[in-house]
Amino acid sequence: MTRRRLLVIGNGMAGARTVEEIIHRGGKEQFDITMIGDEPYGNYNRIMLSHVLAGEATIDDDDLLLNPMSWYRDNGVTLYAGDRATRLDRFAKYVRCESGRSVSYDTLIIATGSTSFFPNIDGLRASDGHLMKGVFGFRNIEDTNGMLQMAHSRDKTHAVVIGGGLLGLEAAYGLRTQGLTVDVVHSPSYLMNQQLDERGGNVLRREIEKLGIAVHTGARTTSVHRDAADDVTGVGFADGTDLPADMVVVTAGIRPNTEFARAGGVIVERGIVVDDHMRCEDESAIYAVGECVQHRGEVYGLVAPVWEQAVTLADHLTGANPDAAYHGSRITTKLKVAGIDVAAMGVKGPERDDDEFVQFYEPSTGVYKSVVVRDGKLIGAMLLGDVSKIGYLSQAFDDKVPLPEERISMLFDLGGPGETTGAMELADDAQVCNCNGVTKGAIVDCVHRGASSLSEVIAQTRAGKGCGSCKNLVGDIVACAAGGTLEPDPAADYYVPCIPLTKPQLIAEVRDRGLRSVSAVFADLAVDGKEDATAKMPLASLLRIIWGPDWADERGALFINDRVHANIQRDGTFSVVPQMKGGVTTPDQLRKIADVADKYNVPMVKVTGGQRIDLLGIKKEELPRVWEDLGMPSGFAYGKSMRTVKTCVGSDFCRYGLGDSTALGVELETRLQGLESPAKLKMAVAGCPRNCSEALCKDVGVVAVGSGWEIYLGGAAGAHIRKGDLFTTVETPDEVLLLCGRFVQYYRENAKWLERTYDFVPRVGLDTLKSVLLDDSEGIAAELDARLQLSVEGYRDPWLERAAPRSPAQFASALPLLPLPRVPVR
């Protein structure tokens, strides 16, 4: 049977989940799946953006990403990320993209989600319709990073958030956590009026105000004030008053993203109109899921319905369940808003004379609860501050359990069954984690299949990895299912799971026993001497940290980048980045690079963010010759190692320079070049606090302040943004070299595998770092310095391997590893 071509537009939570469900039902045999998403990443959990904005240190890329790029590869799904579907030709069954690509299909799924709604307010948009600077929505990674950048761009930033619903409060909370002054402006008379009644809204308001966020209700924003440079200076209201502001975040609602569908002739009302199979009206081959759809007149703005729709559509398309039909969702909202638990379902209050209404209102503790009962059935409930009864209430709401005679016991445990029994009584198909659509049954299953700790269950099911409001319940269910035999998770501290030792213990053992190869480590230390594939790379890295060049190199333990000392790119070619210490180069070097680029027809020559030159598109087998012709050392653009030290011009040429940042950067890079580390390390030196080399957001940043040099640790400006912590101020460049080196060595010996300094520094704590590295409270400073010195002396340029490859196949061409589109040549 030939496989049908399935095309999915939109790589968000609905699109990707539908594909997951389809694959789960054996859909790989039936469909060739292609996805087009205009965001340049794999699929991520939008809900986590609130946590990213609040700078929660526990959030890593792994938590944010639901499906990384490798997932698409592993499942044979072709993903065109960073491209936008612009035209739909439903007669010819093909879709044209912004890039000019066209893709044809047999079955199309539209999952374009929604976009932030920007009301008509003066000063929000420029005349060409673009958002003006200082104005943000809150929808995707780009919005979030934009807000973070703006928040950190100067001191004392004042943000005004327009809209006091779920998103607005999350945005306000995040920005407040980042240290900004925040006002929330909401035109209805109380907060979250969609979900809460007036009492609930008022309790919430008090809690929000306790966080130091000012709340203005009943205030309609009519304009954004700007100065001559077009910077935001404030917002104005309908009643003529105004508020000062440096940035404005608009969270005034969302609108289904239906342009693509509408332009293609698909029927759209408020959303794309679909039937119970999620099929578009009057279409045979076009379906839609997620926030972009309108089903029986309803448009949803939360994920729970998205999961239900995805399941129905997958059942229908794969034929797994021919009776599958979506009948709409009764939404039980369970959220953590600005750190406050909120749950709501059904109607907000009594509507008829004989509706029963039980209410509990305790503003001082921030607790509000209410239930509405009609004809013996629960038709509405609202919980704020204490949501322990949510499991029971959502079941009662779904008619799965009878209501108690004593209605008040729906709100409180009155000597009745406690929370844990609640977990036990929950029906198997009750959804526990709304954010990730995980039922109690799935969690219990996971435990029965052998997961023995909460963290394992969370890793396997994703339950509790969203807003976090269900974590307790997940814990209870896991505990129930495991029959109370659950153990605390000692493995959380192990460097690699198969060896029950923490990193410092492991280093000590390896040194004592003189273990120099990964296989020797496994044989001596792993449980039952068993090898574990995922442990190989971290162990190889550790051995190189301990033994420098004297480790026993077993190539199988290395990632392709480390085997060939170059960065693999998405089309299977490599990029070559020669060393350019401190970003300083010479005409001679430039000429050589240009010659090499010509000689090997390098499709793209690019200046990198780390002030080096990147030659992209080199074939694997050509790498040794390219290095030879360049005759320069490796710039380590590929490794989990010290990569680059970015510098500004500094005192030699810059009018403001207070210190010779270039010279110090070059020296720093020379000393630390190529040092193996748990994750990549990027540094910068700036000649004055103007910070042209962006030293404040580097793993290690050095800034000349006139009287000496400030050293910052743990900064980042990638998927995470964090301003480095001021570690110390020293007088001479030599001290900078000493202390930066000491920190790097400490980081190498103590950080978890792949733990960037932006996680490591807050985890260990700045105070600890200061006391250990500056005051030598543990008496290890000299040892750290000595061990670093050994590594420094052991530096060897890996590109010299070109003369004698480690194995005959090292630089031989292999089948392209990644069946992804070729990098466009510009």
Add this chain to the structure above:
Amino acid sequence: MLSTPQFLHGVFPFSGKGLDKPRLIDDSMAFTVPSGHLAQPLYFRGGHTGSSLVTVTLVRDGTTMRIFPMAAQGAVNIPLRVVEDVDPDTRLELHVAAPKGCSGEVVIDFGLVLI
């Protein structure tokens, strides 16, 4: 776009020979699908000025595909959900039929796409 829209339209006189005797409305109301293309009828819009029921028939290579009855002096607008593609070199025609003695003008707007 890979698909191109095509329209057959115009206003034509007719005079009835019996509802069971349809005939080509006009030479311009026939369309042969060019080779290398598929056609999909999209909609039929039509009306007439006659004083009793009139039908327009969509004919494919001599066989009836769809029939559109229109009441006296009535008009219809019918979306033709694409059920099957019309192959290359196929001839599509629009025929009209009216009871004996009924005559008038028929207004046709027939839309299809070529792929």
